[in-house]
Amino acid sequence: MMNRVTDPSTLPMFDDISAASSRIADGIFHTPCFEAPALSERCDCTVFTKDEHLQRTGSFKERGARNALLILSNDAKQRGAVAASAGNHALALAHHGRELGIPITVCMPIHAPLVKQRRCELLGAKVLRCGEHILEARQTADDLAQKDGLSYINGFDDPAVIAGQGTIGLEVMAQVPRLDAVVVPVGGGGLLAGMALAIKTQQPEVQLIGVEPVRASSLHAARQSGAPISSDMQATLADGLAVPKVGDLAFQLIQKHVDHVVQVDEEAIAMSIFRLAEDTKAVVEGAGATGLAALLDGQLPELQGKRVVVPLCGGNIDPGMLGRVMDLGLVHDGRLVRFHAFIGDRPGGLSQLTNVIAEQGASVQQITHDRAFGITDFASVLVECTVETRDAAHRDEVLQALAKNGIETRVLEAIRPKAVPPGIGR
Known part of the structure; x- marks a missing residue:
């Protein structure tokens, strides 16, 4: 069983991703990865969207969550798992915990969206509302893990979670021949790290590019300082990427395998959501649209004429916010x-x-x-x-x-x- 201690010695390997792919296969969707002709025309490259927003709970987080739960010992499964999350990781754990018969406790900030709190409860998770923000919720989760012997599952810096997210990379390589580049949204770094490890091991010539919001750029701060550091967050449409500190394990893999990282502003993210809805009929949240935003915003001219995959990693957007974004897109287009x-x-x-x-x-x-x-x-x-x-x-x-x-x-x-x-x- 994979060591769950966050330590450089527990960096996941390519074999862990391969094992995770087999392990989780019967519990997650093998999502489509089709060309989007209208987006290809706008971006001046051949764009393929990997539709992870179509997973049961609306995000790629299910892969890592299921893998992490499945590798727990039988005793650990009986005691249960705990996590701090206000969004997609919480939903993924709640869903797969119920499927696997593993008790799940989720520590959510008191201001977490009510609809997501309720969805986690409906999925059978025990929801604790604690702290003003995710860091305070994390402290409560750590305390519970120690006191009650629960397994804490980090949403982006657990080796099993990173391996699970890396299975998307395996699928992309099988679905898109002659792949040139993959453009991946970055928050805590688990998705980018896992996909980079999977793809660079098999196809080192493929470019791996990370994209993060200007208002939540913890990876940029880490790359400047040479190590993960806490950075200030501002409210962002890509709230799923607003992680104050990129993961330690994820950062090591990103430094080794990722070619470069760019940043996008709020208007670019909003227009990406708008273009996806209008051009591909996909309803995607801000975090899920951030990778495409870099292409639409003209930040990656080196990909002109290339075959590029963009993971649409989440679709849990508030309907009211979606309405605002659609209006903004109409204004932008005149x-x-x-x-x-x-x-x-x-x-x-x-x-x-x-x-x-x-x-x-x-x-x-x-x-x-x-x-x-x-x-x-x-x-x-x-x-x-x-x-x-x-x-x-x-x-x-x-x-x-x-x-x-x-x-x-x-x-x-x-x-x-x-x-x-x-x-x-x-």
């Missing part, structure tokens, strides 16, 4: 515009405005009057309009038509805050 219009405060003024918009083939999504604020001309009224258009050129045609009809407009731009609130991820 397909949704909001503007102030100044019309005469008389019968027919509003009708003239909407008629001009309709004549241009655009659709009014929302409209509001404002007689009290923003205007001191008592012969006019300010109207705020949100209008759907075909594209940026069509948007401009609508605004020009309004101007020709004597209706002054002022387009409202997105407001980007100078600072963002701090946040500690899962």
Whole structure:
């Protein structure tokens, strides 16, 4: 059985990944890895998406969780396992713990999404709400592991977990011939480390590239300092990657096998979610879309014309957040515009405005009057309009038509805050 102590001597090997592949085969989905033609055109390379968001609990975390549970001794299985997580690792352990008859305790920060707390409970896990953030929840989990003899399973820096995640690399090599590169999201580093070990062992010529959010860049900090260090986190759309310190074991494997690491901003992540939904009909969370974000954002020009795999590693996005992202994507493409219009405060003024918009083939999504604020001309009224258009050129045609009809407009731009609130991820 693999030693569970986090120590350099317990670095997983390629054989551990091969063994994990056989061990977990009957409990996880062998997910598809198809070319995405629309994304290929946008990125100027042949893009294949490895659809790990289609696992039962919506993420790749099931592979590592199941492998780690299966290698426990019989006594350890009876006592149960514990983890600190606010998201996908917790769901994966809860699901596979129930399937394997292993009691699972999950320590979640008190502000963890209620829907995920409830899902873990429905899957049979004991959920403890403890601490303001994941580091405090981890302390509680460590205490329980010592006091009750539970097996603590780290979500990204356990050798069995890394080996389990590495099975994705084995599948990718079998599914995509003539592979040139794999672009992988990075949080704690377990997925990148496992895939890099698997692929570089068999196909060392394949490029392995990590991608992390600018607002949660613990791997960047570790590479600069030469070792994992705690780094500040800010709230990010890719909350599943907001890990304050990259894993020690994962970092060693990344340093050995990964070619380079890039960072992406929040808008790039949001547009990646949007493009996936529109172009491939895949609903993917921020963390799962971060790898593709680097390609869409033009950060990897060396991959032009190459065959590139991007793991879509999670699909557990809040519906409200998905709606916001879709609107942002429409605004970015010029397909949704909001503007102030100044019309005469008389019968027919509003009708003239909407008629001009309709004549241009655009659709009014929302409209509001404002007689009290923003205007001191008592012969006019300010109207705020949100209008759907075909594209940026069509948007401009609508605004020009309004101007020709004597209706002054002022387009409202997105407001980007100078600072963002701090946040500690899962």
